[in-house]
Amino acid sequence: MPLSPPARVKDYYKRGWWTGRTVDDVFREAVAESGDDPAIVDPLNRADLLGSEPQRWSFGELNGRVNALCEWFAAQGLKRGDRVVMQLPNIVEGVAVFLACARSGLILSPVAVQYRKHELAQILPLIEPKAFLTVTSFAGHPYAEGALAACAAHAPDAVVGCWGDNASEGAVSLDSLGASDADSGPLGGKDIDPNEVLTICWTSGTESAPKGVPRHHNHWVFNGEIMLEAATVKKGEAFLSPFPMINIASIGGMVMPWLIAKGVLVQHHPFDLGVFLRQIAQEKVVYTLVPPAVLNQLLKAPEILEKADISSVRRVASGSAPLAPWMVKGWQEEHGVTVINVFGSNEGASLVTTGEIAPDPETRAAYFPRFGDSDVWPSRVGTSVRTRLVDPETEKDIKKPGEKGELRIDGAMTFDGYWRKDGIDTSCFDKKGYFRTGDLFELVDDKFYRFVGRSKEIIIRGGVNISPAEVEALVESHPAVREAACASYPDERLGERVCAVVALHEGQSLTLEELTAFLKEKELAVYKLPEKLKTVDALPRNSLGKVVRRELNEAP
Template structure:
């Protein structure tokens, strides 16, 4: 199977026809679409609660929190779609979405997909710098956002892009505090004729499982983010794989603290909700007291937690015992190794099974499910090796996902226990290739396997497990958000007090990693951390990307062609801390 690694910007399909036919014939993909799944729950459970806003939504955006049944959500989605359609949004249009976790966000996705449009989600923390690049890269025709978020006017920030981006026609915003230059999404005031026209339009659309529905964004070693197109079928393949671990049902209540903008939020919350038909409760940004209160109030059965939060709650008896968390059955975790003692304690002492996830926007397909790894101490630090001979797995993706470990130096297949290599993957959850113009090379090898950039060790008595070792890629992951060092370095390089700069990740107990700026000062200059952060803030960069430590050095190590040896910089820095 030949995969080019790039998806043309104007092409609706995510995968070649031959791949689609193969995956459907093998049963690896189904004929379902995301709007179709939603419609099935509206028909089957119209009066049951479908989704609930964050309890602190009024503090975040000024809007009053709501809870909706499946039927109420369906009506809301239809009216939001009517607002979009009346302003020209139609099939294949790409629409940027910047909304905090809420009913409004889910309704926006469903409304766009109903119209055949493509959503390109962006974290609420993104500012003009990131928004501008994404709008240009995907030729977005509109932005959907909220009037305000905290002390920021997101709608005003987005409206500031209208004059400088030829593709961008409209900014839509949920209220309150919507500026005049944006179109307010007031579903109570939508004319009946607009709803009827939108319904007529959607009834005439032809959808395929290979149609693009999202373009998510990921940062690697390059300064600019890369677009990751996804279709109905590969998203649902991801969701069904995760379902084998989470096992959500109509009775499940999911509290989701991860932003619904990329793999973490979609795979662990939105898709299990659409597949299981339960109740999705929104939360974000993380406020630990509000979050635990939501779990208690809604009697949540499922949630996701960063490893650091799992550990902190286990160690903090006072905080944990303030809330009744006894309804929890399964918790998803990933992004960092899990302490075996923590996973064992949650399971043995509190009856909560922790699921170990591994994945990326490009391809998620490995998870440590209790049915495959009943021992929590093994599940904490290992993932299943679907390539292990004579071994069967509960997770259905094991039968459709091909896994290899490749020595990154020699290119040889690693098949000896204790050996280490780059994880490479092929199967129905792997994307079809980056958005044209957003990547300099293909992410696939000559055999069509996705090169993950992550090094794993082959473990277990017969090589049945994989253990994460390190990342080949140089991205920094802070609280689940990817930071490309080259992007920050490029912005800091024009600071007058900076001669050279390298951004590296250093460990953080809560966030996993945080940014450190290693700076060679310009002559007669002594830059401070405040100097650097002020310089970056002036360029409207997202706050999570700001350096949180500075180290001044005389020189930065480089190789023979002048490339920064960032790994050496980080090693030297960690030794000095």
């Protein structure tokens, strides 16, 4: 199924943003040049989670597994453009499925392992899959049984395949697939068009039901090229991928850069700090992607890092929540690690602040490049990502420093609209063709934006807007706080007031009075001070690690 309009494809080819390479083209190049080199490594604790030993495959061995999966898809009667649901942890088989779909001309829809009956009932009718690939069980949950039940109710034509012992009745065991030397090529014989849909990922659903985000080969290859420029990983060096392979963070931020670099992809899932640090040491990882809360936690626990060997790490990407300036500065000055600030979404919103763009770590933590102006950012990514700030009420462009507005974005990484059974929903774009992100930014100057918060997250106290992200960053800098989020609570006089929800380090305590005194020392404006404090064991998060803000007020 072609996705982007022909005029856009022609324009982006002419500009050199898209190259016309498919994901399979990139993979075949890696196999040809690095067939015997290490390619992909399982989580070292796979046996504990799945009951099977960790795998380590070369590019040639991975290619054999991809061929076998292509043959299996054909044997099951799948046709070009059919959808395949994948519900797997970060294991080597997941990457093989992705590459097999890319080679066969199938559309892969990866879903989070946290998804259960409710989410699957929303997704399956939208994409009508012909196959559902999973594991028999993972961390004690019977995934194959869940897939069979979901498909029986919502996708009766889908075959369920699974890895793992004791496959459920009705599911096809994939353990015996092994590897194949036969190269079957695309289903139907016709070459893959790089404009064909390759994946349908799902929005995190913090505000509503998940939405399907289709992306084609051109999207993914370009995304990988841009993130590889930021990561600066060389051939044969190791990436550590702790984010589930279900969205742009993992596929665009890890899998595609690894494939283009011909590096080593080290899988990790679910997140376990001890295992994570051991993998860095064993595999000599140079680049990884880590949530801000983990980076904060490690800097506040030097006794953990003293026992770990992280000397190979050069760069770490982080995002999904604002970065604390003290954290970015601490990693750079104490450990020589450059933290890259990434703002992105499945839809293709992508702003990346590297050490080259902002050498000062505190600037890098707070600001994102104002891409789209070739005079300011003449690089390939700087011109291929077009941005504007807009007053959402008047739709007028914001051009005065200090003013805030909704970020609108367009360009080579931006998707073409949400998936619908009867076509693509483009209502999320404005009249100029820019995607409405729903995120508020402040115009700093000609070069930079500053993230303010989600437009629906802004707290309005007495008619004055308060950015939760700003307050959260300061609250998280308190020594007792492991992670924090801010939400509003109703007030008859002011409309809303600020509530801080915090998870504390073990053995620590914190009162509202102590927090207020700390924030006053930071010279936070009085009207922004939290007036209520809730302590929780952990912040409510969705499958992508983002804080589910609607649940903050439900915290005890």
